[in-house]
Amino acid sequence: MYFVELGVKGLVYGCMYAMMAVGLTLVYGLLRILHIAHAGVFALGAFIAVVVANETGSLALGFALAIVVSAVAGVAIYRFAYQPLLGHAAFVPMIVSIGIFIVMQEAFRMVFGAYGIAFDYNPYYTATVDLAGIRLNYVEIAMVVAATVLLVGFGLFASLTRAGVGWRATVSDPQMATSFGVDPVRVRYLNFIFGSGLAGIAGALVGLLNNYVEPTMGALVSYKALAIIVLGGLGSVRGTLIASLILGVVESYGTIYLADIFDRDAIGFLFLIVVLMVRPQGLLGRG
């Protein structure tokens, strides 16, 4: 039973990673930029949620604002940092992204304090449900539900709607899509709105899960999300989803069985390096 429980907890973490990593994959697929500042957007979502929820007493309002503010921040990062650099070598926007992330993290420290903020009212992370002997709290269930609903919704959007098809066309061949009348700029904005909003929700949920929001909370999750998108084959959404769940489970077991040799954060990257040595193009990348 313990073995199964570890697997389930791993999948819950996998869902959280997926919400983070999909945004990164979308950006990479479209612009070929390693969007490290995504971590800042994630932490921003968490801070907005906790501050608004504590001030107004409404968690729903906190989540709504977290989504909006994260999406706006993502679009602003694209508009003011990435767009002017699109013609440069790949490492130029990547380093700008690192710079943005550092600045955001320091700004959180100055505005919200270095010690972090807890939710005033958060009964959800202690309230648990027993599912066939496996104990999950409300936030963990919300995480799985949110990831499933949002990602399935996105899949439907991409395959059924006009804008979604235009988006997919732009990812696979920007020039061709443009000549068929798809506005590439609109697609990019859509991309950052969706990816960043998702990161904002993930941040707010992780804040609830730990009942604690701190300036550096984005860092580790986003490094792992980077590992995940590489593992999934950079730019492949399906690969990213699979890699997220696998990484969550590998970490969950690895933390128990490799505890004496490596810490939790090293396990994901160790797994990444091993996989890349066997399949340099990632799990689902084109070889």
Next chain:
Amino acid sequence: MSGYVASLLSVIGINMILALSLNIITGFCGQVSLGHAAFYGIGAYTAAYLSKLGVPLLLTLSAGTAMAGLIGVAVGLTSLRVRHDFLAVTTMGIGFVFLGFVRKQKWLGAELGISGIPAPGLDPLAYALLIAVAAASVIAFSLWIKRSWMGFTFDAVADDEDAARTVGVNVPAYKLTAFGIGTALAGLAGGLYVYFARIILPDTFDFVQSIAILTMVVIGGTGSVWGVVASTVALTLLPEVSRAASDYRLLIFGGMLILVMRFSPGGLAGMARSFLGSKRARRRAVP
């Protein structure tokens, strides 16, 4: 006062070796590494461990250099399998694997690091001069590489790997050489740091450190020896000059990364070149 000068000189020297060593890998050979601090750490841990066993200074320094270089070549092997963005994330992962490993090793002091390292047997100023001599040698070595046949080949690999292969360059051998030299020098910096600080903690070698080293290289001008030297001195002295700059050190680093990449991707060296270039052009314009 002389103690302050000695410590400042030591820190500048160590940072300079670190930045120049990364410059060989990233600047000369074009292989982006986001985990350089790991090799700094490998050199430091090797030297610290041996020094506690009573091994003399020069031997521990060489052992640290050799160990970092050997592991560096092994990591360089990954650069033969994966390229560009995959490589950036893989090297970042190596940083986390190193840290995650060290943190769990009781014989390396785990979270507490290694303390009580014996004195180098020189007074602080003489030791600082030793570091300065090492740094000067690394500058000379870098300049020599740049002008040598090997430097030209590195350039070709950085510019266009496939083209270099087509004209008969043994690309894997040169990549491994760059990784070997660069990581060995980072190991030397680690060994020098050990006797300077007399205590090492795992956190000294974390991702932020890797980014700090990369910042010095990028702001100086990737690939430019004198640019990197200038930016290392400037960025190391900055927190000493003003109290505000030391409180907001990371914020300033992040902001500079964004501004430099946005307006002068060639860094200080690029700025100097375009300044001299326009001056020369003006002189030519005047008959």
